[in-house]
Amino acid sequence: VPFDDRDGWIWLDGQFVAWREAKVHVLTHGLHYASSVFEGERMYGGEIYKLTEHTQRLFNSAEILDFEIPFTVAEIDQACKDTCAKNGLTDAYIRPIAWRGSEMIGVSAQQTKIHVAIAVWDWPSYFKPEERAKGIRMCWAKYxxxxxxxxxxxxxAAGLYMICTISKHAAEKAGYTDAMMLDYRGYIAESTGSNVFFVKDGALHTPLPDCFLNGITRQSVIALAKSKGVEVVVRHIKPEELSSFTECFVVGTAAEVTPVAEIGEYAFTPGKLSLELMDDYSKLVRRELVPA
Ligand code: PMP
Known part of the structure; x- marks a missing residue:
């Protein structure tokens, strides 16, 4: 079902509007100049996991792009919950977004109105369940x-996703599920929409998030691993080191914990630690596991 032709309600600038009526003008600044920031959250059994952390990140992203969201963090938190309730969902993916409107078009957009919308939908798994079981296949991203x-x-911010969409499309066209991105120095960075972990001798290794999102899921997985007594090494990782890792998985709000079978020339087998953390994370977000 196309995303603009659905039943339900979208929260737009403080009010609920019918899903199909939640539209913007073609001269929206956010569309032309990527003046747009967003979040991705999940509700599990009626509760949004790390809701305030996500809302706070939305506000931080907006501040970095020099715009002020005309609501408080508490108001957006409440609006996220209300939007799930209004749509009758207790398990949902939640997409808050803030962007500059159409009052001005051009690089300077000081007088544009800042809009905020929240849409929610049922999105059980970002990767197909059969792929998650075997581990996804990834190639290297061009950018x-x-x-x-x-x-x-x-x-x-929306603008940072330009290279993600290009890379993901190239991966899909070549028969892969996703692409692994290196950073500007050539270190392993992240996938097009999730952070990455590797396993070596029972320890987790994950890239230092000094030029990409330090994901909320990444932070949860690090805490989970440490609470199990697993060593977590956060450091710069070179692509050629991939041959020394036995397991690999990606993590993110949408991806949750998903094993990786292949990155370019390197192969991994979803193993004990990946599967345990996948299970622990799924229990944690459903409040079946008390965080340490
Ligand atoms: N990196 C990128 C590029 C992402 O889009 C996401 C998803 N927001 C993540 C990492 C993971 O972030 P989080 O765990 O906070 O969802």
Whole structure:
């Protein structure tokens, strides 16, 4: 079903509007100049996992892009919950987004109105369940994550997803599920929509998030692993080191914990630690496991 032709309600600038009526003008600044920041959250059994952390990140992203969201964090938290309730969902993916409107078009857009919308939908699994079981196949992305001196890399901003969509499309056209992106120095960075972990001798290794999103799921998985007594090494990882890792998985709100079978010339087998963390994370978000 196309995303603009559904039943339900979207929260737009403080009010609910019918899903099909939640539209913007073609001269929206956010569309032309990527003045747009967004979030991705999940509700599990009636509760949004790390809701305030996500809302806070939305506000931080907006501030980095020099715009002020005309609501408080508490108001957006409440609006996320209300939008799920209004749509009758207790398990849902939640997409808040803030962008500059159409009052001005051009690089300067000081007088544009800041809009905020929240849409929610049923999105059980980002990757197909059969792929998750075997581990997804990834190729290398053509583009590299830019330096913090080149882009505001810690904002979850629409503009930073240009290279993600290009890379993901290229991967899919070549028969892969996703692409692994290196950073501007050639270190392993992240996939097009999730962070990455590797396993070696019972320890987890994950790239230092100094030029990409330090995902909320990534932070949860690090805490989960440490609570199980698993060593977590956060460091720069070179692509050629991939031959020394036995397991690999990606993590993110949409992806949750998904094993990886292949990155380019390197193969992995979803193993004990990946499967345990996949299970622990799924229990944690459903409040069946008390965080340490
Ligand atoms: N990296 C990218 C590029 C992403 O889009 C996401 C998803 N927001 C993540 C990492 C993971 O972030 P989180 O765990 O906060 O969803």
């Amino acid at each position: 590299k994550r830019p330096s913090p001196e080149t882009e505001p890399v810690h904002a979850k």
